[in-house]
Amino acid sequence: MSGIRPTGFLHLGNYFGAISNYVKMQEDFDCFFMVADLHSLTTHPDTAALKANVHRVLAENIACGLDPDKVAFYCQSHVHETAELYLYLNMMAYKGELEKTTTFKEKVRLNPENVNAGLLTYPVLMATDIILHRAKYVPVGKDQEQHLEMARTFANRFNHRYGDVFPEPLAFNYNQSLLKVPSLDGEGKMSKSENQMATLYLADSDDMIRKKVMKAKTDSGPTEKNAPKPDYIENIFLLMKLVCPAETVGKFEDDYNNCVIRYGDLKKQLAEDMVNFIAPIRSQVDAILQDEEGLKQIMLKGAEKANTSAGETMKLVREAMGLNYF
Numbered sequence: 001m002s003g004i005r006p007t008g009f010l011h012l013g014n015y016f017g018a019i020s021n022y023v024k025m026q027e028d029f030d031c032f033f034m035v036a037d038l039h040s041l042t043t044h045p046d047t048a049a050l051k052a053n054v055h056r057v058l059a060e061n062i063a064c065g066l067d068p069d070k071v072a073f074y075c076q077s078h079v080h081e082t083a084e085l086y087l088y089l090n091m092m093a094y095k096g097e098l099e100k101t102t103t104f105k106e107k108v109r110l111n112p113e114n115v116n117a118g119l120l121t122y123p124v125l126m127a128t129d130i131i132l133h134r135a136k137y138v139p140v141g142k143d144q145e146q147h148l149e150m151a152r153t154f155a156n157r158f159n160h161r162y163g164d165v166f167p168e169p170l171a172f173n174y175n176q177s178l179l180k181v182p183s184l185d186g187e188g189k190m191s192k193s194e195n196q197m198a199t200l201y202l203a204d205s206d207d208m209i210r211k212k213v214m215k216a217k218t219d220s221g222p223t224e225k226n227a228p229k230p231d232y233i234e235n236i237f238l239l240m241k242l243v244c245p246a247e248t249v250g251k252f253e254d255d256y257n258n259c260v261i262r263y264g265d266l267k268k269q270l271a272e273d274m275v276n277f278i279a280p281i282r283s284q285v286d287a288i289l290q291d292e293e294g295l296k297q298i299m300l301k302g303a304e305k306a307n308t309s310a311g312e313t314m315k316l317v318r319e320a321m322g323l324n325y326f
């Protein structure tokens with residue numbers, strides 16, 4: 001089980017980090033992927049853009065290979081049991097531990113005039129999403145590890161107090177650490193919020209992709225044979241390995257080692273291979289977004305699967321808690 005916040009546009013880092021992991025998992029597990037629309041209310045109470053954002057997240061993930069026939073792909077707000085379990089878990093979450101959460105402290109700092117109770121209990125809602133399906137594996141990045149640990153705490157606390165209902169949810173990914181896609185300016189990785197010109201989005205036009213790649217940082221080339229590559233050059237090769245054929249990468253590796261590399265040619269080649277990689281995804285996203293009825297059917301199907309699973313769990317929860325009066 002994992003949740004995806006409906007904010008911003010997906011980029012190449014999301015594709016090779018999170019989504020490719022989801023797409024692989026859908027073959028091996030019974031998966032629940034959720035658009036976390038309720039979580040976004042903790043920081044974005046204005047809902048004017050929510051519908052478009054939810055549609056975009058759905059379309060982008062499906063265009064990247066997430067298959068609504070293989071997994072439950074649904075919106076958090078369509079599963080009303082979420083609210084019920086969230087309420088019960090809130091009785092088991094202590095103010096002190098919630099206040100210590102790193103993301104909470106960060107959000108208080110950034111937005112001191114909207115420190116609402118939902119923000120404080122954000123980790124409770126996330127724990128709810130997970131244990132509502134009694135999920136065992138949660139594919140998340142490092143930034144969510146503390147939340148996941150809290151989910152384990154709440155699940156265990158429930159089990160101790162009322163009886164064994166929930167397995168312990170563990171972080172999951174196929175590689176030891178998630179693949180990090182470097183940004184084009186040689187500083188850090190691609191990101192939704194930081195330097196947008198150094199990040200390639202799945203929604204970027206062909207010309208925008210070319211423009212961004214051609215601006216990537218290079219230098220006048222190596223002067224010694226087989227020299228180690230500076231970080232920003234290493235990063236460009238890393239990006240090539242993601243989207244270019246192996247022979248292309250090999251040719252430029254040789255050119256580099258022989259000091260005859262022409263970075264202008266390399267970037268032109270990388271730009272074209274990037275366009276070839278991103279353009280089909282982008283047009284599929286557009287096609288999915290055009291088909292409102294199709295999107296509705298996808299959401300209904302996802303909600304139905306999630307509701308069935310949540311209903312089964314809530315029956316166990318109410319019984320364990322002694323809330324079954326008849």
Ligand code: TRP
Pocket residue numbers: 001002003004005036039125126127129130138140144147
């Ligand atoms: N908090 C997660 C994020 O910010 C999103 C999320 C919501 C989530 N519910 C979840 C992730 C359940 C994993 C499991 O990215």
